[in-house]
Amino acid sequence: MTAPALQKSSPVAGQVVLDATDVTMRFGGLVAVNKVNFSVNEGEIVGLIGPNGAGKTTFFNCLTGLYKPTSGTVRYLGKTLKPQPVAVTRAGVARTFQNIRLFGNMSALENVMVGRYCRTSAGVLTSILHGPRYRREEKETVEKSKELLSFVGLTDVGDHLARNLNYGDQRRLEIARALATEPGLLLLDEPTAGMNPQETGEATDLIFAIRERGVSVVVIEHDMRFIFRLCDRVTCLVRGETLVEGTPAQVQSDERVIEAYIGSGPTHANKPATEKSLDEEAGA
Ligand SMILES: Nc1ncnc2c1ncn2[C@@H]1O[C@H](COP(=O)(O)OP(=O)(O)OP(=O)(O)O)[C@@H](O)[C@H]1O
Numbered sequence: 001m002t003a004p005a006l007q008k009s010s011p012v013a014g015q016v017v018l019d020a021t022d023v024t025m026r027f028g029g030l031v032a033v034n035k036v037n038f039s040v041n042e043g044e045i046v047g048l049i050g051p052n053g054a055g056k057t058t059f060f061n062c063l064t065g066l067y068k069p070t071s072g073t074v075r076y077l078g079k080t081l082k083p084q085p086v087a088v089t090r091a092g093v094a095r096t097f098q099n100i101r102l103f104g105n106m107s108a109l110e111n112v113m114v115g116r117y118c119r120t121s122a123g124v125l126t127s128i129l130h131g132p133r134y135r136r137e138e139k140e141t142v143e144k145s146k147e148l149l150s151f152v153g154l155t156d157v158g159d160h161l162a163r164n165l166n167y168g169d170q171r172r173l174e175i176a177r178a179l180a181t182e183p184g185l186l187l188l189d190e191p192t193a194g195m196n197p198q199e200t201g202e203a204t205d206l207i208f209a210i211r212e213r214g215v216s217v218v219v220i221e222h223d224m225r226f227i228f229r230l231c232d233r234v235t236c237l238v239r240g241e242t243l244v245e246g247t248p249a250q251v252q253s254d255e256r257v258i259e260a261y262i263g264s265g266p267t268h269a270n271k272p273a274t275e276k277s278l279d280e281e282a283g284a
């Protein structure tokens, strides 16, 4: 018999994968996300930008069940998602975190294997105990996890403890673990934060390759050169609301977007997009 964890739908060409309607998230008197409408079509890479505190991560948390939105609905492949992280992952939506969340004392390979357990009938404990019923499934989990490590460029570090990997490799490992859940949609929260320009270029190629595997992607980033090169569409959030959405060319040339970044304060991430990207290109 198939366990419920194995059941999921897969996106088909042209389908709306994610459909968030009027999503609002309040923290006491603060409205961090205000009536945001957001959709992703099958095969799309969509960027989510906006100055610090705009509500980008909070919106991801609403999409992935980490927060229960104050109001609004989130649908994946036409079905309303229960606001619980495990239910969302099992439905087919995976994510990475702005602040990396790996199991530091487990190997890179084991971190990816953890991701796969939401698609196997064996629980984590049973698999660790290597009960005879589950050996075949466990072998398959190891093979698929190794394949994912290789896909993200971490072939040689499978037995390294996650905490000993450099920053860029930890971000790749988080992506491999997210892919291990076999998502149809992947949400990446600042996947190139802390990366040098070469690593950022590799991350761009990796995300294109993920799309080639039939996974749609939403990516939050402050590096505008990265976003505009990568994305089919871009949405800019400011103070919890959608300020502008459109193609990279439309968003890039929109005065309101530039003003939102200039007016939002002096932190590095709030610099106007072009200034930050040029700094980075110069190795600053
Ligand atoms: N759990 C929480 N409780 C209270 N306020 C919160 C909580 N999470 C986020 N906020 C507030 O919601 C607002 C949006 O924060 P959020 O982290 O979503 O912004 P962001 O766009 O991801 O910013 P950054 O680019 O710096 O990551 C901020 O004012 C933040 O302080």
Ligand SMILES: [Mg+2]
Binding pocket: 056, 057, 058, 098
């Ligand atoms: Mg954030």
